[in-house]
Amino acid sequence: MNPKDLPVVGTVFRLGAQDRVLDSFLLLGPIVILSFVVLGRNAFTISVTGAYLLSFIGYVLYKGIR
Amino acid sequence: MGRSWKPLARDLGRILKALSGMFFLSIIVPLVWGEYYAIPALILAGLIPLGFGYGLTTWCSEPEDIGKLHGMMIAASGWLLVGLFGSLPFYLIAWTVAVDPYSGLLAVPASAETATLAAFRDPLNSFFESMSGITGTGLTMTDDEAVLPRTLQWWRTFIEWVGGVGVIVLTTAILARPGSGSLTLYESEARSEKIHPSIVSTVRTIWWIFILFTFFSISLLWLAGMPPWDAINHGMTGLATGGFSVTDGSIGAYNSPAIDFAMVPVMILGSIAFPVHYLILQGELRNLYTDAQTRWIWGYFTLGSIALVGFLLLDGTYETSRIALTDGIVLTGFAATLFQTVRFGLFQFVSAASCTGFGTTGIGDWSAPAQLTMSLAMFTGAAAGSTVGGIKLIRVITLVRGTAFRIQGVFYPETAVRYLNLNGRKLSEIELSREFEEASIIAFLWILFLAVGLTVLLLTIDQSFTLENAIFEVASAQGNVGLSSGITGPDMPTPAKVMFLFNMWIGRLEIIPVLVLLRGLFDTFNLYQ
Incomplete structure (x- = not known):
């Protein structure tokens, strides 16, 4: 099954950044937020949120300097 | 100057229909927070613009291209109507709490009745709050935002967030307008920069960038120490450079240097034009200095912050003998004073120049030069094509x-x-x-x-x-x-x-x-x- 056939994923891929990585950040954003809303502040949610932010910044820098 | 009002009515109807969707979408908030008494008010608030919108679009269903004159009139009257209808949740929820017409699950808890909420029983106060929100101003009729029902806290945030991008940008994105009128409308809403040749593609690109940065801002603020609900609200209003808060003391309520410094890049993100954001996300980082407006933002924000910090230092506004940053790192003497002055001066100048309006400290008692520096920053604003106000x-x-x-x-x-x-x-x-x-x-x-x-x-x-x-x-x-x-x-x-x-x-x-x-x-x- 192709991911773009899934309802939300398909919409994001069609109307989003036309860049699979940035589209993934768009899709992961609500999940990251939901994780710290539901699970609270702990080592896991801090790590996940930190990784989300750092990987986004890292990807933009990588695209800029490659 | 004879003119047909039909194109106006049709587009205003479309804007009102989009607005009604915002009310219905917001029903999830009272459901999550158990503020069930607010649900009928939100439904009614959504049905009224939906009815008007449906009536107007049905009356003027024939597509008709619009000129610059109609575009400007639609933008001006559209923003006024959104401000007016956006006041309904404030007004209706305030009166629901005052009258308490329901029983059982929909009954109003005693804690909901506050003087702050009661102020919205005056329709002018509700209209002021709504207009302040949708225009991204952030001046408020509330005494204490923290005691407002979560539903209204959210509604204030949501209208600022949408208003940051623009109601016409919202309408164009979800109800693509037939004919060439979309560009005229887009330009009438104080925007001129196009990212793609198609205006519908341009506004959709603006939206995905804005949503992506919203997730980024919320996550950053939470990581800096803000509670989740506060991070969601402040992330949205900070990026939209709106400035509505869910606390009584704005960002100053947290008294946290980490949160203060985390909010600065969020406000700066909101100050940079969307076409520049788009290019940066495509890997063209040089636009951070080749684009004239963005280059001026760095210079202007830096010089303005230095000037304000200088005035505050000379006035001795934040003389501090000792400040503990974290366990083990303590600043004393001039270092403590300098840290506090830079912290407040930088935040307040960026908040003013980005037209956000968050506060970390009282500024009513600042010296005249410091206040006038802030006034100049508010007058100028930041980049055209971003979410900021001012003359650009x-x-x-x-x-x-x-x-x-x-x-x-x-x-x-x-x-x-x-x-x-x-x-x-x-x-x-x-x-x-x-x-x-x-x-x-x-x-x-x-x-x-x-x-x-x-x-x-x-x-x-x-x-x-x-x-x-x-x-x-x-x-x-x-x-x-x-x-x-x-x-x-x-x-x-x-x-x-x-x-x-x-x-x-x-x-x-x-x-x-x-x-x-x-x-x-x-x-x-x-x-x-």
Whole structure:
């Protein structure tokens, strides 16, 4: 099954950044937020949120300097 | 000046339909927080603009292309109507809590009844709050935002978030308009920059960038130590450079340097134009310095912050003997004073210049030079094509460089052919004259309406407020900033509230569309006689 056939994923891929990585950040954003809303502040949610932010910044820098 | 009102009615109907969707989407908040008494108010608030919107679009279902005149009138009246209908949740929930008409699950808890909420029983206060939100101003009629129902906290955030991008951008994205009118409407909403040849693609790109940065902002603020609900609200209003808060003391309520410094990049993100964001996300990082507006943002924010920090240091506003940053890192003496002054000065200048309006400290008792530095920042704003207010940096650049170009022209022979490079464009003297004229007109009208607002304010407010307090407050309202020297509140005189409503409205649309609408109404209804 192709991911773009899934309802939300398909919409994001069609109307989003036309860049699979940035589209993934768009899709992961609500999940990251939901994780710290539901699970609270702990080592896991801090790590996940930190990784989300750092990987986004890292990807933009990588695209800029490659 | 004969004109058909049908295109206006059709597009206003579409805007109202989009607005009604925002009400229905917001029902999830009272469901999650158990504020069930707010649900009927939200449903009714959504049905009213939906009914009007459906009626208007049915009445004018024939597609008709619109010109610049209609585009400006639609933008001006659309923002006014959104402000008006956006006030319904404030008004209806305030009266629901006062009357408590339901029983059982929908009964209002005693804790919901507060003086802050009661202020919204006055429709003018509700309209003020809504207009302040949708225009991204952030001046408020509440005494204590923290005691508002979560539903209203969310509604304030949501309208600021949408208003940051624009109601026409929202409508165009979800209800793509047939014909060529989308571009005209888009330009009438104080936007001109296109990312793609198609305007529908442009607004959709603006939305995914805005949503992506919203997730980024919320995550960053939570990581800095903000509670989740606060991070969601402040992430949205910070990126939209709106400034509504869910705490009584804005960002200062957390008394956290980490949160203060985390909010600064969020506000700066909101100050940079969307086309530049798009290019940066495509890997073209050089736009951070090759784009003239963005380059000026760095310089202007840096110099302004240094100036403000300098004034605050000279005044000794934040003299501190000792401050503990984390366990083990303690600053004492001048280092502590410098840290606190930089922390507050940087935050407040970026908050003012980005037209956000968050506060970390009281500014009503700052010295006159410090307050006037903030007023200047609010007057100028940041990049056109971003979420900020003010007259925009590109106009300041045009005025400064255009003036220099004219003066230098005296030293050249009359036959010399000269060009000015402005933000990557090579302008001939005729093109420069046109842009210079446009920037001069906006700057003139901006100052004119600031003066009108100031006059009304000085005639009506308590005499205990100083002139710099009044200048600060009017500049804040018209620049859609939201910082307050303490004048704005539910006890503010009615003429001042009405004046500020007008200032916020014209400030968001850069004045001319509102004047065009008023002229059209005067013509149509023969109000000159």
